[in-house]
Amino acid sequence: MAGKTPAGSARSDAVRNRRLLLDAAAEAFAEGGVEVSIGEIAQRAGVGKGTVFRHFVSKDELLAAIMLGMLDELIDTASGLTTADDPGAALKGFLTAGVQIFVRDRAFCEVIGRPSLQHAEVRAAIDRLCDVAEQLTARARDRGLVRPGITGTDVALLMAGVQQTAAPLLAAEPQAWRRYLDLVFDGITASTGRELPYPPPSHLSLA
Amino acid sequence: MAGKTPAGSARSDAVRNRRLLLDAAAEAFAEGGVEVSIGEIAQRAGVGKGTVFRHFVSKDELLAAIMLGMLDELIDTASGLTTADDPGAALKGFLTAGVQIFVRDRAFCEVIGRPSLQHAEVRAAIDRLCDVAEQLTARARDRGLVRPGITGTDVALLMAGVQQTAAPLLAAEPQAWRRYLDLVFDGITASTGRELPYPPPSHLSLA
């Protein structure tokens, strides 16, 4: 009725543990993908398994919380770029930021790149990401800096593609993704005159 | 109970079972990814679980055998294209064939795209694939049909990237990969004059 904690602030040790947990889980998911066990996450955070479930109602919710944090960061970055002077550079900066997240995080790749995505909040965040991606793309498109039919959703999708291209190299060459990012960006900005052989994805078919 | 099969020796039965098993496993892995259980594969093949382990020492070996089969098919296709009249069309045909394998096969995506690939034979097959990809690429490169620094390994890697880009769309739009294949191909063939910001992967760093 009156909320969990009188003044709306959680206990300091709980806050600290939640932080520990999120960090440990983020690291574990990043390294091991969605398959890492709650047991390992708890161990990394230095807490008991029960504590994980006190803070997050299920493994899926924990995963979603972390994915949402990363998506929101990326959305913020993108928002900041919508008013940049050079729309082309802004779009490339956005793409770069996005690919870096994918490159660092195995779970992110697995969650975002799968055909059927369950979690409603994550889907909503992806929608928001596509929206702001479209803003950035539209500005560049209007000035002829990208090919006519390219959409924000295209750009968002290509982030995962660039990561996947470089994936087998990343252990030995952590920056190899930069090569494919540029190559794909050249594909986006190429003025071939030809139309692409398949229409752009409708916004909502993403998730 | 211990009776012989009328139309074959014990050995020919084993050969037939191996074939049954490979086909069933290929289908199962393609649809469900590497997580499909040995039980489901055995059931699809119409054999007992024990038979799976008689033919393949572990699940990983079975998976590797399937992956090798697909890689060999792709290598054959590529070999056939090395003498085609139009090197540009040949390269694109190769890329198309490769992406189609990825699109059809969840396990293939999961196995090939991982940073550290254990299985020696699969690594060797990927090396062979990169070799033949390099032959195709070199022919196109020599005629100025692709950018200067692009290698066969780049091309092989990009197959996975194109699939991953389209992955979230494929359930609703099974042909969406064609959009990104063209876009990436335009990136490969773009004559920007600029060099890519990161050197091509050395052949052996792949896995």
Next chain:
Amino acid sequence: MAGKTPAGSARSDAVRNRRLLLDAAAEAFAEGGVEVSIGEIAQRAGVGKGTVFRHFVSKDELLAAIMLGMLDELIDTASGLTTADDPGAALKGFLTAGVQIFVRDRAFCEVIGRPSLQHAEVRAAIDRLCDVAEQLTARARDRGLVRPGITGTDVALLMAGVQQTAAPLLAAEPQAWRRYLDLVFDGITASTGRELPYPPPSHLSLA
């Protein structure tokens, strides 16, 4: 944070919390049986889980406290009936009151009906219940209103039996127990001349 409650000392707060807790627990146990979690009880009472354990040393003690409360109420009702004009009606009134408690309270059924009952205070209360039941029964027996060998303990035990008979019906027919109460009462009061094939329970063998 550490503030006093305006209208009471710390002790009166504790008294109030104990009351809140007993009421909430009674309701929860009645609805959900002994399996309801301490968490749910605390939530219903609007207190923290720690408070439950400050007032009751374990879940079993809390449960016992509730059971004791109900047993004492029933004992009081029975005591009031020992001086009623019609000993037969008094006995039936007692039986009715008892069955109603069982019908309303899942935990009561589960606790009382188990072969080995641990809690000493609850056992003592059941003894007291049997005593007063015996008083009521004796009065009726003396006037020939019940069969010769029937004891107070028999009557007390039959309460649970009537409830259990009707249990599968109660969701659809909340008053169905009345059918079996009358049937059993007719069994108690039947003048068959025959003796029952097994002696009445000795008072102390109850738990």
Next chain:
Amino acid sequence: MAGKTPAGSARSDAVRNRRLLLDAAAEAFAEGGVEVSIGEIAQRAGVGKGTVFRHFVSKDELLAAIMLGMLDELIDTASGLTTADDPGAALKGFLTAGVQIFVRDRAFCEVIGRPSLQHAEVRAAIDRLCDVAEQLTARARDRGLVRPGITGTDVALLMAGVQQTAAPLLAAEPQAWRRYLDLVFDGITASTGRELPYPPPSHLSLA
């Protein structure tokens, strides 16, 4: 396609384990109720936990299999009694057999006596039990051996009631249920002239 085992017969060791498992589970459920863990059952049977799930798809299925076995036995007993010479003795024999099952088996009491019963096969078996109980009851009723309104469902329900009445005594006096069985039977057969204050349950409202 051709069934699990060629000739329709399971392997002898599997049959043996299934028997071991059913016996161990029956014993464990009888003693400890539905809450006994699969781990304990496996241990009692001398098999691994996995073996339990090989034979029964879930704990609920195992429990249902055992309950069904007991219900079917009781139904058979009842069927055999439908042609007995003395319908009154037959009805009492049926009641006795049923109460004995309840008395021996904690899980049976818990499963059958609960308001909402999930398992479809168990519900069907209970329906069958009520049917045959009605046959037995009708014969006795037609000869004026039981009160007019008493139905087979009443009789089936009363089995649980008799058990519950005696439950607290059974540890010390394992045969105490015989006392209450006779008392209840006298209630069923009493010719009071009075009607019971609540109508008999409709057949289907049982489960």
Next chain:
DNA sequence: GATGAATGAGTTTTCATTCAT
């Protein structure tokens, strides 16, 4: 005194792998 965060043993269930038949 009150709180609710942390704990960890315990539950059901899955599945690759081994082995008796």
Next chain:
DNA sequence: AATGAATGAAAACTCATTCAT
């Protein structure tokens, strides 16, 4: 050689109880 039964080590999740704040 083939089978499928048995195994047991995980995994996600629950909850009574303890304890720092």
